[in-house]
């Protein structure tokens with residue numbers, strides 16, 4: 526009995542072991558099949574929001590410019606200084622003087638010989654808007670093929686926003702657009718308490734109203 530029983534027991538254990546082992550293998554195989562599927566899906570989703578809108582969506586100028594330190598932009602402007610002056614009445618160099626460029630007609634600084642590309646661009650763009658200048662500064666040669674501005678561009682959006690905030694202090698004639706409604710509450714939130722949250726939409730308007738009267742009494 527002993528041999529036969531032992532064999533049966535051993536066989537049973539072996540079979541059980543094989544089944545367990547087999548299940549583990551099967552599980553591994555199943556998971557192995559699922560993983561690439563998941564990864565592929567995740568990547569496809571990530572590419573959309575991460576690269577698309579992050580690159581394409583223009584800053585909400587009316588919201589970001591008032592809270593951006595123009596001094597940071599002045600530091601960024603060091604990258605432009607080899608070719609541009611920024612002071613009122615400054616000389617043209619390799620590039621034209623940039624005082625008051627925001628809201629100015631493109632390619633129209635007196636005494637500067639612009640590229641045909643800039644002249645052509647100016648024919649269809651009456652003035653440098655927030656978005657147009659932002660796009661140009663990001664990748665000059667891409668936004669305006671043939672431009673004489675041989676500058677790689679300000680790749681970081683925060684650099685461009687700072688640059689624009691600085692240019693906005695230099696005789697800019699372009700009004701700041703109203704903050705986008707969706708972004709306004711988020712920007713206003715830090716200053717406002719929970720009580721202001723339900724009326725968050727009104728917060729920027731109050732802020733604007735509070736800021737607006739200040740210059741008027743000062744002017745009289």
Ligand code: HEC
Pocket residue numbers: 601602604605606607608609619620621623626630631632633634638639640642643658662671672673674675676679688
């Ligand atoms: C290597 C020299 C060089 C550098 C660096 C440079 N630019 Fe320029 N920029 C030019 C030239 C040249 C033009 C004229 C382009 C043309 O005619 O196609 C120009 C044109 C411009 C214009 C359009 C001016 C107009 O009258 O319409 C703006 C705005 C401008 N540059 C901003 C900048 C800013 C901001 C920086 C730094 C972040 C910068 N540039 C860096 C050479 C340069």
